Amino acid sequence: MQKTLIALGLAAALTSFQAQAADVTLYGLVDYGLSLQHRTPVQGESDTTFKMNSGMNSGSRFGMKGTEDLGNGMKVGFVLENGFSADSGAMGQDGRIFGREASLTLSGDFGQVSFGRLGPVVGDNGTYALFGAAVSPFSCGWGDVGGHLQVTALGYEFIDNTINYRTPNFGGFDVTAQYSLGTDAKNYGEGVEGKTTVERMGAIAARYRAAGLMVVAGVETINWAQPAAGDTKLDDAMSLNLAGTYDFGVMKLYAYGQYFQDYQKAAKTTTFSVASGVDGFGINLGADVPAFGGTVKMGVGYGDFEGSRDSDLSMDTIQATLGFTYKLSPTTYMYTAGNFIKANYSDKYEAAHPDAAERICEYIVGMVHKF
Template structure:
């Protein structure tokens, strides 16, 4: 009898151990973030604008992230991430359920390989050095200036507004602080291998106080494959539709391709962090993509943007961080006229806990010259209604909670 009881206890214990081991090998995490604030726009087409705004420091979201242990250091991984507007419950990213990220892949000793809708590498690797992006390369709160602190129109995608569909991405492991990544996005157009395709490469170094990176992204037919308002497809949503709404670059919707080259670096000095970023953006072959309304200025050639930013944060105390940033954008159109945008970002972030913080930001932009629409350039702080004049001021206060 004692032997039988002992056997039952051993079998029960072994069963619990195996179940625990299985649970340890398979992990699924439900996570999310809710960001809500009050936004004041002092010059929205000449009027003042007051509104509640969702997704200011970071886009409001929820997601599922999981891994399954395959042994020998290998695992399958997946991410399904949804974006939404807290004020009306609407889906973000063109209405797709998992418009922020939808990928599956494998991870192991030689790196990770993932398939699906993913961030391109300029936004992922270099965006974190700006004041308006919360990617992991940056030290500190990240995106402390809010999305409105992004470069005009987020033309260089350093705020990671646009993703690539139908993409395969490889990320290497880190070797002495260095790692590299590459990705390719299939256009998915019947009868054409190259139409609407995209590719991206990046390299980064993270070593204590210093981190730095460089990346390049190229996208064909950017109006459809990159700015397209229907992320379910890399093909045109309408033959006559322009998805490039900002006056900073809306005149270049007929471009055959867009190329972004960017580099950035961060250095930590005790409680202070200083970062610098440079990006070069080219809309090549303007006029190459047909469709009524895509080229109202009948432009032909290349439009070039050169953008530089320097920013700094200071940790006043454990919960309080202050930040300031300046960025300058010079845009030259195919007809050899240019626009210039100066922008200042000021912000404060106060952590109530590890998961909840309060924030305030002030954004000011000044525009000069002739913009992509061949009209006097107007100030166009990203993600809000553009100004009717050459200057614009936006103020923001809000709360962010992570779960």
């Protein structure tokens, strides 16, 4: 009798849990690939590497998300998403358990307001990012060489302590505003959240979508932590971003341009960095073409950068990628790409960085499975 009562109690508890968890979804993505890369530095011998990588097409992740209907048109939802390296099992995002996103959202007729660790609006990852795969056929990167980050400033991948608001859709328009009280809690040191002693950022972006057209414009500002920024004469950063896509059915075209001032770094792989800041601009164009049972992807980019306080430190770079994706099932696809970068540096920058990459060629092949 006692065992029966225990069994009934457990069944009731499980039934209650299932009812409460009915709107909770577990999901994830695993990306494995191989990379063959040839790198030629400004000085010294060229080097060729062959390795297995995780996330060369899409970052490997595991997460859970859920919603609850509060009534009167309002809902509350959450996302807890972990990033990891599939080839080693190591946690990503500096060891955070939910490094890709940890958010709580309240939504209704007023729009959506979210709190937590999020991807930046003027960025490539997360629920509210508007300048990733939506504006580039290779998003923030296929392998080390593909993607528009090769020709733009390097901002944030994800940001802590963020307040985010997105308006409802008005005739195809929506606006997203974002502010972080402290972008990276792991590196505050003696700084205090919400004070000038930690990095803070703000962004706003407006988007228009109609039929096959999408246009998005965004501004991002970064308040660098003091007194460190003052010691290197680094001013607060700003970027202006404009992108658009049009889907013709037989082809989808992409265009993305950015102008920026006073970032710490630019260009993902041939990284250009000056302590007192980097100014510059980048342009990225691309296309998707359905072919051979999959999608052929093409992209080309150009970037021009110089020191914010020393124009004799400079780099211009051109980057091109040709790729292909092929679906094996609704949840599994193969990808492959050939990538090329050529960077030209000023004499002064070369003298200070003799190991800077002048030319990089890379070939990648891999598989993504979503669940």
